Amino acid sequence: MSIIPTYNIILLGKTGVGKSTFVNSIANYSTYDSLEEAIEVNEPQGVIPVSFEITLKNFKKIKITQLGCNRRDVENENLNTKSSSCTQEPRVYSFYNENVGFNVIDIPGMGDTAGPTQDARNIQIIMEKLSQFTVIHGIFIMLKAFEPRLTADVKYNLNATLMMLHANAIPNIMFIITTSRGADYNPGETMTTLEDYVANLEASNGIKIELSENTVFCMDNEAYKFQCGWNKSDEYRKEFGPLIKNYSKSWDISSAAFFKLFERMYTMQGHHVQLSCAIGHARTIIHCLIGPLAAITALIQQALSPASREANIKALTKNGQQIKDEIEVQDTSSRTVYYLP
Numbered sequence: 001m002s003i004i005p006t007y008n009i010i011l012l013g014k015t016g017v018g019k020s021t022f023v024n025s026i027a028n029y030s031t032y033d034s035l036e037e038a039i040e041v042n043e044p045q046g047v048i049p050v051s052f053e054i055t056l057k058n059f060k061k062i063k064i065t066q067l068g069c070n071r072r073d074v075e076n077e078n079l080n081t082k083s084s085s086c087t088q089e090p091r092v093y094s095f096y097n098e099n100v101g102f103n104v105i106d107i108p109g110m111g112d113t114a115g116p117t118q119d120a121r122n123i124q125i126i127m128e129k130l131s132q133f134t135v136i137h138g139i140f141i142m143l144k145a146f147e148p149r150l151t152a153d154v155k156y157n158l159n160a161t162l163m164m165l166h167a168n169a170i171p172n173i174m175f176i177i178t179t180s181r182g183a184d185y186n187p188g189e190t191m192t193t194l195e196d197y198v199a200n201l202e203a204s205n206g207i208k209i210e211l212s213e214n215t216v217f218c219m220d221n222e223a224y225k226f227q228c229g230w231n232k233s234d235e236y237r238k239e240f241g242p243l244i245k246n247y248s249k250s251w252d253i254s255s256a257a258f259f260k261l262f263e264r265m266y267t268m269q270g271h272h273v274q275l276s277c278a279i280g281h282a283r284t285i286i287h288c289l290i291g292p293l294a295a296i297t298a299l300i301q302q303a304l305s306p307a308s309r310e311a312n313i314k315a316l317t318k319n320g321q322q323i324k325d326e327i328e329v330q331d332t333s334s335r336t337v338y339y340l341p
């Protein structure tokens, strides 16, 4: 059996940006030549389970659920609550044909609706998943087309994403702009936001990230939603069927962007994951030490206060027996010691 070249890709970006939808779109853009063909066959290629709600003109809501190819993945996608983050654990989705293979790592998004503690845990599990690979060729940072300002939220998500990576990974970074139909399949206001971020990063850390046609790819993967709606609901078909031209244009432009992006991977030198994982471990250790260090600092400050010094002097001048009574000798043999990784 001959070994085919395989490329590893990780999808990063805040929750709800469209990482899982992107993975499903890969399967469909690679299977059908056009949305019209996909609709005729009427078998949406579901890789990751999805569920979404559509509001019709009369405000009636319909729920569309499309299962993935592996039933076990249903547990990994939180499909029941509308406003919660979906993907729970990183999963690798492998796409192969006879010539080439792609392993795409879909992860839970940063800015998880469960809060910062969940984000810290997510970073750890993402690093664990990454460490299963020797090299990574594509680091896809995903954003929606309408991020008009470099808000604290956008900055937090970009920082959290980039902090996971070693500087050597920078040439492997690609920006994917989703939901871009409203911006005519351009990066829209997000480009200015990205330019601001990249300029700040260069000024403060000397890190330079290229923003060009080679690194920024725009798409709108709404056609996948259309495929699922068409397949699952008569009401959807009746109301959205006449709009097929819009979705078809999104398909054509997005699949072209997708093929250009994936062909770009053939030219990439793989980033050695070990380097980024070392940074991840260092961050975990620092994170674990912050609590104890804060407690020690507080104790030192307390000991330095005049009242505390006075109390210590008094204690030391008590008679020997009293001091003896107050000293508690600890039995160290049964202590539980936790070693940091």
Ligand SMILES: Nc1nc2c(ncn2[C@@H]2O[C@H](COP(=O)(O)OP(=O)(O)OP(=O)(O)O)[C@@H](O)[C@H]2O)c(=O)[nH]1
Binding pocket: 014, 015, 016, 017, 018, 019, 020, 021, 022, 052, 084, 085, 086, 087, 088, 107, 108, 109, 110, 178, 179, 180, 219, 220, 221, 222, 225
């Ligand atoms: N119109 C449009 N909707 C999109 C696009 N990409 C994703 N969506 C919708 O946005 C919502 C969130 O998409 P997901 O793919 O679940 O987002 P995610 O990044 O995987 O989210 P987490 O798993 O929570 O990190 C879903 O309702 C998708 O149908 C897009 O390009 N265009």
Ligand SMILES: [Mg+2]
Binding pocket: 019, 020, 021, 086, 087, 106, 107, 108, 109
């Ligand atoms: Mg997801």
